[in-house]
Amino acid sequence: MTRKSRRLWLVGGCMLGFSGATLLTLQAFSANIVFFMAPSQVLASPPAPGRTIRLGGMVVAGSLHEVRADGKEPSVSFSVTDGQSAVPVRYVGILPDLFREGQSVVALGAMRADGSFGAEEVLAKHDETYMPKEVAAALKKSGRWDPRFGKPPSAASWNGMTAASVRGS
Amino acid sequence: MHVAPFADLSSGTVSSGSAAIEAVAGPPPAGRIAGLLHRYANPGRYLRLGDRIQPFLTWPALLLTTIGIVWGLFFSPADWQQGDTVRIMYVHVPAAWLASLGYAGLAVCGLLSLVWRHRLADLAAAEIGPVGACITGLCLVSGSLWGRPMWGAWWVWDARLTSVLVLFFLYLGHVALVRAFDDPARGARAAAILALAGAVDLPIIKFSVQWWNTLHQPDSITLTGAPTMSLTILWPLLVCTLGFTFGFAAIVNARLRAAVMETRTRQLLLAGTGAAR
Amino acid sequence: MILLSMTHWPFILGAYAATLATASFLSVAAAVRLSRARRRLAALDRRPRRSA
Numbered sequence: 406m407t408r409k410s411r412r413l414w415l416v417g418g419c420m421l422g423f424s425g426a427t428l429l430t431l432q433a434f435s436a437n438i439v440f441f442m443a444p445s446q447v448l449a450s451p452p453a454p455g456r457t458i459r460l461g462g463m464v465v466a467g468s469l470h471e472v473r474a475d476g477k478e479p480s481v482s483f484s485v486t487d488g489q490s491a492v493p494v495r496y497v498g499i500l501p502d503l504f505r506e507g508q509s510v511v512a513l514g515a516m517r518a519d520g521s522f523g524a525e526e527v528l529a530k531h532d533e534t535y536m537p538k539e540v541a542a543a544l545k546k547s548g549r550w551d552p553r554f555g556k557p558p559s560a561a562s563w564n565g566m567t568a569a570s571v572r573g574s
Numbered sequence: 575m576h577v578a579p580f581a582d583l584s585s586g587t588v589s590s591g592s593a594a595i596e597a598v599a600g601p602p603p604a605g606r607i608a609g610l611l612h613r614y615a616n617p618g619r620y621l622r623l624g625d626r627i628q629p630f631l632t633w634p635a636l637l638l639t640t641i642g643i644v645w646g647l648f649f650s651p652a653d654w655q656q657g658d659t660v661r662i663m664y665v666h667v668p669a670a671w672l673a674s675l676g677y678a679g680l681a682v683c684g685l686l687s688l689v690w691r692h693r694l695a696d697l698a699a700a701e702i703g704p705v706g707a708c709i710t711g712l713c714l715v716s717g718s719l720w721g722r723p724m725w726g727a728w729w730v731w732d733a734r735l736t737s738v739l740v741l742f743f744l745y746l747g748h749v750a751l752v753r754a755f756d757d758p759a760r761g762a763r764a765a766a767i768l769a770l771a772g773a774v775d776l777p778i779i780k781f782s783v784q785w786w787n788t789l790h791q792p793d794s795i796t797l798t799g800a801p802t803m804s805l806t807i808l809w810p811l812l813v814c815t816l817g818f819t820f821g822f823a824a825i826v827n828a829r830l831r832a833a834v835m836e837t838r839t840r841q842l843l844l845a846g847t848g849a850a851r
Numbered sequence: 852m853i854l855l856s857m858t859h860w861p862f863i864l865g866a867y868a869a870t871l872a873t874a875s876f877l878s879v880a881a882a883v884r885l886s887r888a889r890r891r892l893a894a895l896d897r898r899p900r901r902s903a
Contacts, residue, residue, distance in 0.1 A: 412689045420770060427774045431785075439787045440732035461787055501726030503655060511789055528725045531656065533794040535663070535803035541654030552655075560802050639874075647867070659859040665870040705877055712873045716866040723859040821874065828881040835888035842895050 441511045443487035447522075454516050460494065461511040461530065462487045466553035469506050485510065485522075496524040503529035507553035532556055540566050615692040617834045624831045631824035638817030645810035653807070662720040664811055668818035669713035673741060674776055676706030676822065677769075680748060681776075684769035687762060696762035697837065699769060700752045701829040705822065707745035714742060725789055733782035734790035737775055744772035 431438065441461030442452075452458050468484040468491075478498055483506075484491045494512055504510060504527065512524035534557050541557070543566060544550040550557050557563075646664035653660035680702050686695035717735070718728045729735065748765050755761035783792045795801045801808055 409689060416685060416688050416770065420773075423771055424774050427778075431778070435786070438733050440730065440789055441787050443787070501724070503724055503726075505655075526726075528727055528730065528789060530789050531724060531791055533791045533802050535653050535656075535660055535794065535807045537651030537804055537806060538654045539651070540804065559800065560804060561800050564805050643867070657859070658863060661863050662866040665866055669870070708873050708877055712869055715869045719862045719866045719869070723862050821878075825877050825881045828885045832881070832885040832888040835885075835892045839888065839892045839895055842892075846895075 443489075444485055444492040445487050445489040447492055447516070448490050452516060454518055457513065457515050459511050459513050460485055460492060460522050460524075461509065462492075463509050463555070464504070464506050465491055466506045466551075468493075482521075485512065493521040494524050494527075495521055496527055498525075498527070500527055501529040503531055505552070507551075507555060534560065536560070536563065615686075615690075615694045617694050617697070617837070620694055621831060621834050624827050624834075628824065628827055628831070631820055631827055635817055635820035635824045638813055639821060640817075642810050642814030642817050646814060650810045651804070651806050656724055659720065659723050660807070662716055663807075664814045666713060666716040666720055667811060668815040669709050669716060670738070671815055672818055672822050673706060673710040673713050673738065674779060675819070676702055676709060677741060677744065677773065677776060679826075680706065680745075680769040681773035684766035684773075687766040688770070694834075696759075696766070697833045698826070698830055699748070699762070699765060701833055702826055703745060703749045703752060703765070705825055705829070707742065707749055709822065710738065710742045710745055713738060727789075730789050732788040732790055733786045734779065734788045737779045737782050741772075741775050741779060744768065744775060748772070 441459035444460065444462050447458070447460060462485040465484040465486050468482075470482050472480040472482070480495070480497045481500065482493060482495050484493050486492075494514075495517075496512065496514075509530040509532065511528045511530055512522060513526040513528075514522055514524035517523045536557060540563050541550075541552075544557065544563060545552070642664065646661055650661070650664075652658050680699055683695040683699035683702065686692045687699065717738075721730070722728045748768055751765040751768055752758075752761045755764070782788060783790055794803045795808070803811075
């Protein structure tokens with residue numbers, strides 16, 4: 406029994422040490438593991454102009470403007486916010502299907518001299534809410550939720566609305 | 575078919591350097607759980623138990639997976655913003671869950687192997703490894719096929735995706751390490767250490783979406799809060815997850831039974847040639 | 852900008868095809884291995900045991 410419990414303590418100790426080391430490493434590299442920076446972070450400590458970063462946040466409602474020049478890829482401008490501050494973004498190219506006002510997006514690019522963000526790539530980040538189309542339409546119609554202004558209400562509040570009852574109403 | 579338990583073999587002629595006999599002739603168990611552990615760590619006993627439970631794993635797996643997939647593909651609603659693409663979730667989430675669960679199993683086997691020297695734990699780890707690697711690969715592929723139309727990228731180096739990729743490599747390393755040594759006991763020892771050390775990746779995967787900004791969305795189903803998805807989507811997902819889990823257990827059980835029988839065949843052959851000489 | 856009507860069936864079917872391929876590969880491999888192991892062991896068991 407003593408040999409067995411000694412092995413158990415040894416394995417436990419090794420695991421503890423290894424987990425601690427991993428935790429500290431992750432803590433140290435935390436800033437690099439983060440996939441994107443929020444607008445307030447970008448404004449608080451502006452990265453060097455031209456340095457490639459990822460900017461993430463919600464597309465501000467009403468900020469999306471499309472500039473369609475002839476024979477060129479569509480150019481868009483929109484603002485990204487984290488609720489505290491907003492950064493204007495310029496992007497030339499095709500936006501992902503899920504892109505809309507109120508959607509969370511992650512843009513890869515660099516800050517420009519005029520304080521706007523020049524994006525080379527825009528990714529859409531959807532949230533963890535999954536709801537049927539009919540329910541979303543009903544919520545929007547009843548005025549309980551506008552997708553342009555943020556996350557949908559909690560699932561418990563609309564789970565009673567089955568697709569059939571929504572269609573019937 | 576009758577297969578005699580391994581206890582028959584402990585006549586001393588078959589000590590092929592492995593600890594196959596030790597599990598049988600283990601010391602008296604300290605507690606009840608340890609007793610149960612010792613009881614079923616006996617490969618012969620396991621073989622009979624595994625034979626008996628196989629249909630109770632295979633049939634629920636087939637039934638639940640079929641129901642879940644048909645439900646998810648044809649009868650669950652499309653998501654309001656993702657449309658039909660949300661149906662990839664019904665295979666992606668079970669695969670992701672099993673990737674973590676399988677590795678947790680690998681780690682438990684590693685602990686049993688290192689501390690209690692259960693031979694069956696080594697055999698089980700060697701069988702869980704390849705299955706887990708396949709299912710983690712499936713998780714990555716289905717996630718990629720989901721990410722391209724929804725995010726706009728096949729792959730991004732965010733914390734969730736990267737930690738799952740690390741898990742995939744841990745599985746591959748485990749599969750390779752088990753087979754890397756001439757002496758299977760040494761391979762099993764090295765693989766057990768890797769399995770235990772790699773278990774650190776599991777909480778990182780789980781909490782990556784909370785600790786750091788990721789492109790991957792946070793979990794919809796948590797232990798603490800209400801699920802953030804419609805019940806019409808949640809139910810087929812749960813059925814699929816349960817079905818996949820049964821399927822994983824069925825495949826691992828079948829492989830482990832085969833492995834135990836193969837070990838026994840090898841030992842019988844070894845004993846036979848030993849007696850002939 | 853909202854494209855709610857989009858379908859991405861090639862991606863969906865790709866994911867399900869990958870699942871089917873993985874599941875069939877794993878189960879067929881397991882079934883083949885199990886039957887072979889059982890056959891070999893049974894053949895060995897049928898032979899008279901020569902050990903004392």
